[in-house]
Amino acid sequence: MAKSKTEFDYDLFVIGGGSGGVRAARVAAGEHGARVALAEEDRYGGTCVIRGCVPKKLMVFASGYADVVDEAKCYGWDLKAGPFDWHSFRGRLHEELDRLEGVYRKLLRGSGVHTYDQRARLKDAHTVELADGETFTAKHILIASGGRPVRPELTNAELGIVSDDIFSLEQLPKSMLIIGGGYIACEFACIMNGLGVEVTQYYRGAQILRGFDEEARGLVAESMRENGIDLHVGTNIVEMGPAGEDHLGTSQIGSDAAMGALQKSADSAADPGSVKERGPIWVKSTNGGEKVFDVVFFATGRAPNSDDLGLADLGVSLGRNGAIEVDEYSQTGVPSIYAIGDVTDRVNLTPVAIREGMSFVETVFAGNPTPVDHELIPSAIFTQPEMGTVGLSEEEAREQEEVEIYATSFRPMQSAFAEKSDRVLMKLVVSKETRVVLGCHIVAPHAGELIQMAGIAVKAKLTKEQFDATCAVHPTMSEELVTMRSPVRTA
Known part of the structure; x- marks a missing residue:
């Protein structure tokens, strides 16, 4: 019953x-x-x-x-x-x-x-x-x-790791190839580069961070290259396998460390919880290059x-x-x-x-039907420098209406004094008709912290004039968000 x-x-x-x-x-x-x-x-x-x-x-x-x-x-x-x-x-x-x-x-x-x-x-x-x-x-x-995370359908893909595995590497590799151009791929490229790993990144698209503001992701890509990441767009992996001495003889990346060091990491895709030993990996790319890496890291999507x-x-x-x-x-x-x-x-x-x-x-349980609000969600990409974003990109906004773009890129005080070339970007996308700020995009140190506050203003649908009416905090990078008076372009 x-x-x-x-x-x-x-x-x-x-x-x-x-x-x-x-x-x-x-x-x-x-x-x-x-x-x-x-x-x-x-x-x-x-x-x-x-x-x-x-x-x-x-x-x-x-x-x-x-x-x-x-x-x-x-x-x-x-x-x-x-x-x-x-x-x-x-x-x-x-x-x-x-x-x-x-x-x-x-x-x-x-x-x-x-x-x-x-x-x-x-x-x-x-x-x-x-x-x-x-x-x-x-x-x-x-x-x-x-x-x-998922691996691509590629012979010997099980030799590579995915994001679940990276926190359990037995030792830090000397060299790593990262496949992918999304935020996970780019974040770990910056992380591993900062930890001293020789990082190469392949992405099959024309520019990394697809779907984000074009100007912002362009600055992130430029900064990644300046910081030593060997970033290749329009490039993908076509073949991979265990490296032998014949591969190492012609490799630009292979080293004694690549021959000797074995990593252990959880192969979550093929057999969750199992541990496999991996040696150096030979890779052939769509541009015809062949290299050997200690680790190949797939950041090619999730399911x-x-x-x-x-x-x-x-x-x-x-x-x-x-x-x-x-x-x-x-x-x-x-x-x-x-x-x-x-x-x-x-x-x-x-x-x-x-x-x-x-x-x-x-x-x-409260008897109060509440739909989920997925509009104007701020987010951050923890690259170096970080990217913070909320609302529409310039490209998305100009497809639906006429917009004015307020943007500035400069060397922040801390970097300039230290004679570093790092640049930041502050950008507002504004409706020409309503003056509402449709999007805010920041590429800068601590952009994740900054975009949380900017997200409140964009979620509240404040206008450019309301941004302008807010007194600047000086000297800060973020003061540029309330001091940009003239649009750099209209689209």
Whole structure:
């Protein structure tokens, strides 16, 4: 006999212990008194905390110290440079990730959420089955299973690593080839370059960071090259394999280190949790070049973790890439099943997943239908220098209306005094008709911090004149956002 609605084991069962799933689970339980369970097959914290933005940002910080000694000399300090200790840093990095995972577990316990450390899948619209065969019923099921990096369909692609693997390298390679031109590829190119690795980057497109403002991404690419990254656009990998002595004899990158050093890293794509030893890798590119690298890093895309969840059998629609299709309330075609975060492939950012989770709770448990707001989301790319962006790019804006462009590029005071060539960009895209600031783009140190504040103004749809009415903070880089009086062009 089927259970009635009052006989469910839980009011909510969440599949996935990342930022979005954990937030939804603990708010539903802690603030609304719901009976909530959550299943996670790997580590609590998800991509962001364990395999993404948190460890990556710590590596950004580590790589940023490379130029400190030379710059400090210009400011009167006599500092001594020393080698970067990957093993020491990696140890502290993983200690921090362990601490953060513990925080996530504690938050769930404190909210009264029951947790199951194993994989879960849907048996029917109200039933979840765990890997050990135990089943639970729930009035509502929320899928927050995230996404994963993917390798290209290329022979010997398993010899390369993906973003999940990079934090567990046994030793820092001497040379690395990064395949891809998105923000993950560019961030890690800058990180590894800052840590002293010889970095080569191939991207098949005409310019890196496709989809971002053309002028801003052009400055990032220029800065990456000036900082020593061997960036090749219009270039892709066509063949790869284990390097032999014949390859090393003609290689421009191969070295004794490439012959001797083996890395161990988790091959998450082919066999999650397994460890493979990798030696130097020979690569042939579309431009005809052949080189040997210690490590090949694929940053060529991600896929939603929707496989083997039992969704198709229940009539839950999936997109071509496996993304779970949902409406503005994160509800699937099956009324009891919802999905948030990267598994829906809407806007794949941690704060967005958290907001989607909060909107879900507000809709389902607070009785206040709340659609997810995906408009005017600020974001940052942690290259060196960073890029911060919110709203429309110049190219997007001029396709829909006439716009005025206010922009300035200059050497900031700190860099100029230290006789460094680094340049920054401050840019506003303004509607000619309404005067509303449609987009803001910053390429500068700490651009991520700056764009958060600018994002408030753009989200509020402030006009250029309201920006101008704000008094500048001097001397700062960001004061240019409120002192640019004349447009550099109209489009």
